[in-house]
Amino acid sequence: MQTRLVDYHDLSASQRQQLGYLEVTHEQIQFSGDIYTALNTLLVRPSPNICGFVLLGDEKPVGFFLLKRDDCLPHWAQEDLTATLHALQIDHREQGKGLGKACLQALPAALRLKWPDITQLMLSVDADNSAAIGLYTGQGWGGYR
Template sequence: MLKGNGENDKVSQLRVSDNQIGFVEPIADILKNLSPAVHGHVIQLDKNIIGFFLIDTSYSSNYEFCETGSIGLRSFFIDHRYQGHGFGKQVTQLLRDYLAPNYPNNHSVYLTVNCKNPAAKHCYEQGGFVDTQELYHGGDFGPQHILKLNLDETQR
């Protein structure tokens, strides 16, 4: 989770690659979403912050497709300097084990990924997310696939 001003300064320096602009907001805009219900999480490699994501605990209240008792994954990205090394795939594969104990009252995680971003969709699917076969049409950059990851041990 995001802690302290020094960490905030490092996070504020994160950037997406040019081909991801439009799929992920600039980090300054992402950080404006932090609240008691929306938690920032840093992705670290050794002592370097290489990425970031938000967990939205109120996601099911804001999106009809999200089941009650679920959380939302938003604004997930790896900094442009660390892309192309498989870190996104590694992190998505670790998400279930990271989120389940940190959000024990939630049984699943939902996210949307733009239909024009098949590489990101593939990355999430490699991490265990499943396409619900429904589309979300409320995004600013076109239709989005709705993906779900079960956190509950019995639903894996």
């Protein structure tokens, strides 16, 4: 499967419609939310400080996440030149294929293009979300607080 990470606003109308079918498992919703909640965050009150990225697999949406900065940062990340990662979701039918890893590997370049002033990327992971902790630590993310 050929993958690429794109800004939500660069999707075709067909890809935006397909993104609505992205589903995570019931157990994962408690950690990442669902696609409707994430898109609501992105689209209902648009902000230049929230960006949605979509992982395309063979040009079909298979993953999604949000980045936030400045006045949209959560309380635990109130630092200059910081962005935070939120709502990382890989469609449950595509999990186990390295797509979460593909998102994280493509993330630094996408972040530099979108917000070149950002020097730090942070995230928060629920201590019970062992799959996410394994993914992030496997990609070099380390503890901060």
